[in-house]
Amino acid sequence: MSDHGMFGAAGTGDTSGYGGLVRTPAATGSSERPYGSYFDDVADDLERAYPGFSDAIERVVVDRGELTLHVKREKLVEVSKILRDSLKFEMCMGVSGVHYPEQSGRELHAVYPLLSITNNRRIRLEVSVPDNDAHIPSVVEVWAGNNWHERETFDMFGIIFDGHPGLTRILMPDDWQGHPQRKDYALGGISVEYKGATIPAPDERRSYR
Amino acid sequence: MTTFIDPYSSSRETTEGTVFSVTGGDWNELVTEIGATKEERIVVNMGPQHPSTHGVLRLVLELEGETVTEVRCGIGYLHTGIEKNIEYRSWTQGVTFVTRMDYLSPLFNETAYCLATEKLLGITNDVPERASAIRVLMMELNRISSHMVALGTGALELGAITPMFFAFRERERVLDIFEMISGLRMNMAYIRPGGVQQDLPAGATQKIRETVKEMRKAFKDNATLLIGNSIWMKRTEGIGYLDLAGCTTLGITGPVLRSTGLLGIFVRLNHIAVTKIMILMLLQQIHAMCTVDS
Numbered sequence: 001m002s003d004h005g006m007f008g009a010a011g012t013g014d015t016s017g018y019g020g021l022v023r024t025p026a027a028t029g030s031s032e033r034p035y036g037s038y039f040d041d042v043a044d045d046l047e048r049a050y051p052g053f054s055d056a057i058e059r060v061v062v063d064r065g066e067l068t069l070h071v072k073r074e075k076l077v078e079v080s081k082i083l084r085d086s087l088k089f090e091m092c093m094g095v096s097g098v099h100y101p102e103q104s105g106r107e108l109h110a111v112y113p114l115l116s117i118t119n120n121r122r123i124r125l126e127v128s129v130p131d132n133d134a135h136i137p138s139v140v141e142v143w144a145g146n147n148w149h150e151r152e153t154f155d156m157f158g159i160i161f162d163g164h165p166g167l168t169r170i171l172m173p174d175d176w177q178g179h180p181q182r183k184d185y186a187l188g189g190i191s192v193e194y195k196g197a198t199i200p201a202p203d204e205r206r207s208y209r
Numbered sequence: 210m211t212t213f214i215d216p217y218s219s220s221r222e223t224t225e226g227t228v229f230s231v232t233g234g235d236w237n238e239l240v241t242e243i244g245a246t247k248e249e250r251i252v253v254n255m256g257p258q259h260p261s262t263h264g265v266l267r268l269v270l271e272l273e274g275e276t277v278t279e280v281r282c283g284i285g286y287l288h289t290g291i292e293k294n295i296e297y298r299s300w301t302q303g304v305t306f307v308t309r310m311d312y313l314s315p316l317f318n319e320t321a322y323c324l325a326t327e328k329l330l331g332i333t334n335d336v337p338e339r340a341s342a343i344r345v346l347m348m349e350l351n352r353i354s355s356h357m358v359a360l361g362t363g364a365l366e367l368g369a370i371t372p373m374f375f376a377f378r379e380r381e382r383v384l385d386i387f388e389m390i391s392g393l394r395m396n397m398a399y400i401r402p403g404g405v406q407q408d409l410p411a412g413a414t415q416k417i418r419e420t421v422k423e424m425r426k427a428f429k430d431n432a433t434l435l436i437g438n439s440i441w442m443k444r445t446e447g448i449g450y451l452d453l454a455g456c457t458t459l460g461i462t463g464p465v466l467r468s469t470g471l472l473g474i475f476v477r478l479n480h481i482a483v484t485k486i487m488i489l490m491l492l493q494q495i496h497a498m499c500t501v502d503s
Binding site for chain 2: 064065090091092093094117143144145146156166170171172173180181183185187
């Protein structure tokens, strides 16, 4: 019997016909002015309304027509309040986690998409923290709707949101081990048992050995 | 001394107070027993039960008399790990996953995913205008079918069964169009990065035109059936008050946000690859809304 799987995949167990992801490392520099679109206005307004701008904002990135402000975690709540009250970013559309295992010292990122209905503008805040000290202050006091979103990001990535009114797992069972959306978490990492028979994890199942 | 334990309605003492277990039985006995306790504040575990079958909802309610003072929600194990799966797939294969995220609006999921993918790959401007138009067309049809389910099942849960039959009839019409165009009624993975899976087949435009005509008539029936029903109106109008500030802080958009009085259709003209004709149509629509509102 051949050691190759049913679909002719060898080595990776990937039967999709897709050889594997090639990741280009994320750019680390700041964008140069002028940023274009309304982004210069946003940056100017924030600088005017918030004197600690240069200290709190690590870098300003404009990529693919979208503006991202990288904020130091200690200043996140301050900056959020200014953005909400002075720059009229009334809505925070949640928080997403991103895991960059290769960026040592800043492995975990939290990304907050903001929306200003008043000005029809969208920007993004990004906070990065090291894996061994994954603490970010909660913005639930600024945008209450982020409550469940922060719980989800905690659940999936293990980022701890300090000051959250009740930070518990939201989607996974309370006693779950690990955080499933991290890059180092295996796909289908657990075998499923049904009526006594076990089904192997998908990455093992697909080669039909 | 022997203690009788009623298997359907028993109580036991814990550090948190008396715990009553109710599994469908003698309510009179339970009410008498609860009535004997001094405390007004009781904690009730409601559920797990399913308003939808996937992921059961459990509510832990704190009651003061008949007022709910606090609620904790267990929303069930709904996460399907789609992001993780897509890490191991190509961009095109991802569509098959995201179309299932909300099975009532598969084309919206696909479009959102494809627009993001195209942006990441830098091919946004290479998408043919016809493909963009087909995307918007399909999404609008999908919006109708999705709203029909919402209205139909919404009425059903408030005790009215006829609106559901009417609404699902309209939904079927839309699904027939989807089947004709993509081959599938739901989860069709029709919209792909770079365009759509295939062009509209012969006769599709004609069928859409006919269906739209039929649906216009049927919508009136649907509307009358709901708005004309005083029970439906009493159970939906003025219920669950949420003002503009509440909506913005909770990140609520769509019809609920608009119900607070915020004007108009909130669309990102700059983001969705709409054609010039669509922008014109949209402006007409906004104009019509403003005229009605004022």
